[in-house]
Amino acid sequence: MIQIRNLTKVYGRRRALDGLDLTLGTGVTGLLGPNGAGKTTLLRCLATTLALSSGSIEAYGLDPANPVQRTALRRRLGYQPQDPGFYPHFTTFDLVDYVAILKEMTDRGRRHAEVRRVLGEVDLTDQARTRVRRLSGGMRQRLALAQALLGEPDLLILDEPTVGLDPEQRMLFRALVSRLGERRTVVLSTHQTEDVAALCERVVIMLAGRAVFDGTPRELASVAAGRVWLSEEAPVASRMFWRTADGRYRTLGERPPSAEAAVPGVEDGYLTLLGRDEEAAA
Template identity: 40%
Template sequence: MNMFNILTTKKMNTLKINNLELTYKNGHQAIRNISLEIKNGMFGLLGPNGAGKSSLMKTIVGLQKPSSGTIEFNDIDVVSQTEYIKKNLGFLPQDFGVYPKVNAYDLLNHIAVLKGINNKVERKNQIQYLLEKVNLWHFKDKEVHTFSGGMKQRFGVAQALLGNPKIIIVDEPTAGLDPEERNRFNTLLSDISNEVIVILSTHLVEDVKNLCSEMTIMNKGQILKTGRPKALITELQGKIWSKSINNEELEFYLTNFNVISQQLIERQLQITVFSPEQPEGFYSIEPLLEHVYFNVLSQNN
């Protein structure tokens, strides 16, 4: 049984975004005509720096208003009714800012009060349950600003889960974590996502590959491709080719082929290209999610 059964209901949740646009005061258009429909499970928002991931997330959680378009959560317009999403939301922002000098337990208690959990016993139960879940119960009396990066991120998840949210939005949560912490963190999110919507933004293909049932690739404020990771990989079957080349030849291949990656393998330069047909001298390789990502980015540059 999923341990989060006691915190969440099993209802299917839906987030519908339609024709969303956002232009900042300085004239920069950070979101361009985005439409998405997201249901329970883990949804990966993948894109390079500056793609607009944080802009999109901050707009969904109601921290900023879109210039146009609609956002509905379980059929309620949350652009006009921000309280509805705030009540049902857990948010782990990319930049949490400075932690006050209070211990983990007291900080969670404070946030729980702000989230409207007025019953003292219920607050205590939830805080203990969540601190145990994120492996921080042992550190409940330690001040959060003294935590390691991984511990801070797990604390961030605990605060996001207070109040039984139906939608959890985490903005680049694994950035700066070592592989072991990243694994632990990802497993935690994956556990939760059976019964709620979890939207995870990242620039790491690896995180999406291992965790997300559905994903979208965005860049320059636009959605470039959406689907299930496996299906997107299958689309590339028989279209990814590789070849070892000399450094001097690189220019030629960059100009004449759709090169999606280049890497040095034992000091030999190897390029991977996208092509519907086998280019001469290339051998076929199995497509990976990395190829999906770099192919989509390169075709939309």
């Protein structure tokens, strides 16, 4: 169990997190929010790579502000940063092995077996001897996930893990993360509302350093109830609409002429919620 209380993080004069309260348990929680909402800052605080300005985090009874407890907590977490900045000349295997050494896996045989295991989990076994600079963007993304999986951490922190993955890899990723979330706490940030619908039991929407929504994907979708429409013609008077795969137009907001009601999804709920917030701020 992880308790985040009144967490504030200030960079100079910018308040990236503003008195955030959140509890995380077993399962997959998705963080959604516009650019600059504070998602990465929150994940870095959880990963103990960033000191808090005020407030507290308690994870498994450990306080990351205490150096000894911070080390203990680091042993129990895996972190996939947004931009891992890998050494380009390392091979895939050596890079993960290097992280495993940093994670104090001292027994060489067991460590190598663990490196092979995590490379297998992310489907990179065939690239074990490939240098990092020769990997595609999606492969690097999977490499970043592999190192986070080392040692089967209780807490898995993933910052935009699906960026750059092709549709097949995205599907494999969702299956893997769903499986991992059965036994541990997984928290991930994403801009992909389909990821949230497909793999998160819980979704937290962040805006200006606060959590403005906390519920299930279904509850988020229902925020847009009565505001989603399908029509044959483009709705000229609407601001928010897009073409769907069947050639019809999906509109969010007021009902366009001759449109029929559609079942709202996570994206509809998310956009509606953000629109409401803009209205409230205006």
